[in-house]
Amino acid sequence: MSEAPRSVVRTAVPRLVVTQDNEFWFRAAREGRLEIQRCADCHTLRHPPAPACPECRSFDWDTVESSRRCTLHSYTVIHHPRDDAFDYPLVVGLVDLEEGTRLVADVSGVDREELEFGMELEVCFAEHAHGEILPRLRRREKREEER
Amino acid sequence: MTGGGFSGAAAIAGIGATEFSKDSGRSEWQLACECVLAALDDAGVDAAEVDGFSLFTMENNPEIAVARALGIPRLSFFSRIPHGGGGACAPVQQAALAVATGVADVVVVYRAFNERSGHRFGAGPPPFAYTPSTDQEYRNWINPYGLLTPAQQEAFLAMLYMHKYGATSEDFGRISVLSRKHAANNPKAWFYGRPITLEDHQNSRWIAEPLRLLDCCQESDGGQALVIVSTERARDLPNPPAVIRAAAQGVGPQQISMSSYYRDDIDRLPEVNLVADQLWRQAGLGPAEIDAAVLYDAFTPMVLLQLEEYGFCGLGEAKDFVADGNLEVDGRLPVNTHGGQLGEGYIHGVNGIAEGVRLIRGTSTNQPAKPIENVLVTGGSPVPHSALVLGADG
Numbered sequence: 001m002s003e004a005p006r007s008v009v010r011t012a013v014p015r016l017v018v019t020q021d022n023e024f025w026f027r028a029a030r031e032g033r034l035e036i037q038r039c040a041d042c043h044t045l046r047h048p049p050a051p052a053c054p055e056c057r058s059f060d061w062d063t064v065e066s067s068r069r070c071t072l073h074s075y076t077v078i079h080h081p082r083d084d085a086f087d088y089p090l091v092v093g094l095v096d097l098e099e100g101t102r103l104v105a106d107v108s109g110v111d112r113e114e115l116e117f118g119m120e121l122e123v124c125f126a127e128h129a130h131g132e133i134l135p136r137l138r139r140r141e142k143r144e145e146e147r
Numbered sequence: 148m149t150g151g152g153f154s155g156a157a158a159i160a161g162i163g164a165t166e167f168s169k170d171s172g173r174s175e176w177q178l179a180c181e182c183v184l185a186a187l188d189d190a191g192v193d194a195a196e197v198d199g200f201s202l203f204t205m206e207n208n209p210e211i212a213v214a215r216a217l218g219i220p221r222l223s224f225f226s227r228i229p230h231g232g233g234g235a236c237a238p239v240q241q242a243a244l245a246v247a248t249g250v251a252d253v254v255v256v257y258r259a260f261n262e263r264s265g266h267r268f269g270a271g272p273p274p275f276a277y278t279p280s281t282d283q284e285y286r287n288w289i290n291p292y293g294l295l296t297p298a299q300q301e302a303f304l305a306m307l308y309m310h311k312y313g314a315t316s317e318d319f320g321r322i323s324v325l326s327r328k329h330a331a332n333n334p335k336a337w338f339y340g341r342p343i344t345l346e347d348h349q350n351s352r353w354i355a356e357p358l359r360l361l362d363c364c365q366e367s368d369g370g371q372a373l374v375i376v377s378t379e380r381a382r383d384l385p386n387p388p389a390v391i392r393a394a395a396q397g398v399g400p401q402q403i404s405m406s407s408y409y410r411d412d413i414d415r416l417p418e419v420n421l422v423a424d425q426l427w428r429q430a431g432l433g434p435a436e437i438d439a440a441v442l443y444d445a446f447t448p449m450v451l452l453q454l455e456e457y458g459f460c461g462l463g464e465a466k467d468f469v470a471d472g473n474l475e476v477d478g479r480l481p482v483n484t485h486g487g488q489l490g491e492g493y494i495h496g497v498n499g500i501a502e503g504v505r506l507i508r509g510t511s512t513n514q515p516a517k518p519i520e521n522v523l524v525t526g527g528s529p530v531p532h533s534a535l536v537l538g539a540d541g
Contacts, residue, residue, distance in 0.1 A: 012271035013290050022287065047409065048288045054401070074310075074413065076302030077356040080295055081270055089353075090293045094303050094408050102393040102409050106292045112356070116309050128291045135292075 012086035013129035021047040024063060032125050034066040036101050047101040068123040069089045069140060070095035073102060078113045084127035093137045096123055105135040154429045156247035157539065158388035159239070161190025161374030162501040169338055171175045171368035173426040179208040179259035180216050182203030184372035191385045192253055192375040192396030199251030201238035203495065205231050205273075208259055214338040217332040224251035228396075232405065232443060232527030233418075235496030236535045242375035252376065255480040257498040259370030267366045271295050282286035287498060289406050298363055298446060299355040304529060305448035306357050308414040312463030314451065315355055320348035321469050323489055329476070330486025333512040336492045337365060337516050362447040364488035374505070378540065379451040392432075392521065392533040393536040395425035404530050418532040419456035419525075430536045431519060433459040437536070439506050440480055440523040441499040446488040457523065476513045481506075484513040500524050503537045 019027055024028065028035040036045050039053035040060035052059050078090040091107040107115075126136040148248035164177050165171065170209040187194055189472075197219050204227045226241040242254035256314070266273060272295060276283055294300050308314060330336035343361065351360040369370025381388035384463045400412050401419030410417075427433045434457055440454045451465035459480055460468040468474075474482040485491045485502035492498055493523055503524040505511040526533040 012295055014272055014276050014283070014286055016287055016291065017281075017284045019281065019284060020174070021281075022284070024151065048285070048403075048447070074303040074307040076294075076299060076306060077353070078299050078302075079353040079355065080360075083271070083293070083295060086293050092293050092299070104289055104292050104294065104338060104406075117307075132291065 003125055003137060012083050013085050015130055016132060019140045021051050025049055026132070028133065029125060030065070032133070034062040034068050034123050034135060036066050036097070036099055037061050038064050039093060045099055045101050047103065064099065065100050066123070069098045070103070070121050070137070072115070072119045073116070075107070075115055077115075086099065088142060091115065103135060105137045107137040109138050153243050153247035154431075155390055156378060157243040158188040158378040158383040158390045158540070159410050159504050160376045160384045160386065160388055161186040161188070161192065162319070162372070162504050164335070164371040164494070164498065164501060165185070165191050165259070166370045167335065167367050167369040167494065167498070168263070169337070169368060171261055175260050175265070176212055176216065178261070178370035179213050179257055179370070181211055181267060182259055182372040183257050184253055186232045186255065186257075188375045189386065190376070191372060192376070194219055197255050198222055199226070199245050199254035199255050201237065201241040201244065201254055201256050203228045203231065203234060203244070203258055205226065205491045205495075206258060212514045213257070224254060228533075231532040232407055232445060232496045233530030234396070234533050235443065235526035236394060236500065236524060237396050237526070238497055239373065239391065239500060239531035239535055240533065242395065243391045243394050246377050247268065250260065252380070254375045255372055256375065256497065257370060257372035258495045260495075261368045263366040264369050264495060265368075269363065269366055270296065284326045285403050285406060295404070296355075297405060298358050301448065302355040303405055303408060303445050304452070305446070306416050308448060309357055311414060311541050314466045316359065317345060318451065318466035319362050320345050320467065321359070322444065322450045323348050324443050324475055325469075326444065326483050326489035327486050327488040329513050330490025333486050333491060336486040336491040337367065338486060344453055350380065358446055358448070364445045365493045367492040367494060369494050371494045371501055371506035373497070373500055375512055382540065383491070387508050388540045389507040389537040391535060392538040393426040393429035394424045394534075395429065396531065396533045397425070398531045399420035402531060415454055416528050416532070418455045419453060420526055422532050422534045423457045426523070426536050427532060430521070430538070432536070434514065437480065437521050437523045438517065438519045439484065440482050441485070441487075441503050441525070442482055442523075443499065443525045443527040444483060444489050445527055447489070450482070450521065453525060453528065457525075465534050477516050482511070482517070484511045496526050500535065503535065507537050507539050
């Protein structure tokens with residue numbers, strides 16, 4: 001058995017399960033867009049993706065692009081066990097997106113002492129365990145038009 | 148019978164377990180066979196009479212392997228329930244339904260594993276997590292971001308619960324201290340003779356904030372089995388029957404395994420509430436008539452949340468209910484008198500069902516002085532849930 005190259009991260013994170021139900025979301029993430037699935041009939045947003053609308057049971061859907069602005073709904077700081085794919089302590093957040101759906105992602109650049117319920121964050125995109133481009137949370141930067 | 152057609156029709160007539168350890172030194176298959184024989188011996192029923200098995204889907208030792216090893220010649224009923232510890236009480240419901248309808252006469256439930264010396268649930272995703280399917284698709288939304296273990300996945304709920312109701316890490320710690328106190332007096336418990344203080348809890352390291360090491364249940368090797376027969380038959384067997392007064396399962400709105408993060412209130416457990424309603428209806432009683440409880444304690448915060456969802460106290464009041472001593476052996480609602488999975492061992496909740504039986508028989512090592520007529524036993528959360536009400540006969 002040959003030794004694995006040093007650059008190969010040994011991680012317990014399973015590979016993404018990409019299906020016909022969620023492929024749009026991962027494709028958009030690769031392109032730096034956060035999409036939210038929307039019922040084409042009753043316009044209810046939903047996440048995580050699913051083949052039908054839980055409000056009206058329609059199978060027709062499209063997507064809206066999220067502003068990526070969000071607030072912290074809850075969080076955890078992970079210490080153990082440690083996985084090679086992350087740096088610890090690892091902050092993980094559950095956020096309320098401005099559009100109304102929620103999202104889980106790891107938080108970068110915010111110390112645990114600074115974490116506050118309701119704090120303003122934004123979604124950016126970064127490489128994760130197997131090289132996938134997926135959401136990451138960071139402090140919200142004031143955009144030009146907001147200054 | 149009240150409400151549920153099978154209420155009172157079946158009973159747990161036998162319980163049997165291996166030792167609970169960190170390294171059993173033998174196969175999971177052997178553990179399964181040993182605990183099944185021990186439970187049949189306790190019930191006074193011959194192995195050849197077993198005609199049904201009801202198991203977890205996560206059970207690695209199939210009913211046919213145990214039947215073959217033990218020379219059980221025929222099975223007419225076999226059933227599997229998903230969702231791990233959440234479903235812990237559901238195989239007993241299946242057994243009760245089978246016995247009540249005459250589909251089977253002697254149904255055995257078992258759970259046997261080397262969960263400490265083999266694959267540890269606390270170490271990372273289980274082997275089946277790597278099989279791409281819609282069953283495992285939910286991992287897409289948690290695992291890539293570092294939520295890999297049950298403790299990490301429950302932390303969001305616990306953190307929000309603390310924020311909402313002013314509960315503290317010490318409030319969680321009181322569950323841990325209580326469990327270890329009970330375990331200290333239970334020779335079968337891994338932590339027999341080893342109680343802890345609240346200070347020990349507070350000094351234990353973080354796992355996933357707000358959960359500390361001593362908020363987490365053990366990882367254990369061992370097996371636990373239960374024998375279910377008709378209540379009528381159970382009356383002729385050596386031990387007093389633990390009558391299955393109620394048994395229910397529940398899935399709530401927008402349920403996702405370990406990560407129902409998209410509901411309005413993520414710190415509520417609607418699936419637990421749904422199970423509670425069914426239990427009270429089937430058994431024709433309510434929380435006031437429950438004399439003791441075995442509440443699934445993979446992690447301490449879930450004991451507080453369950454106390455509230457089952458109606459033993461109001462929302463946000465569990466911390467006071469616990470601090471007031473209600474869960475002690477001489478309290479209003481003795482809880483986890485065997486030491487729970489924090490103190491006795493982690494057999495995926497099935498060892499808790501055995502303690503429910505002992506409480507009804509009057510043989511717990513921490514048997515309350517008051518009469519025990521009805522015991523609530525619950526499965527895990529936040530996953531699809533299950534629970535039982537076991538009652539004294541007559």
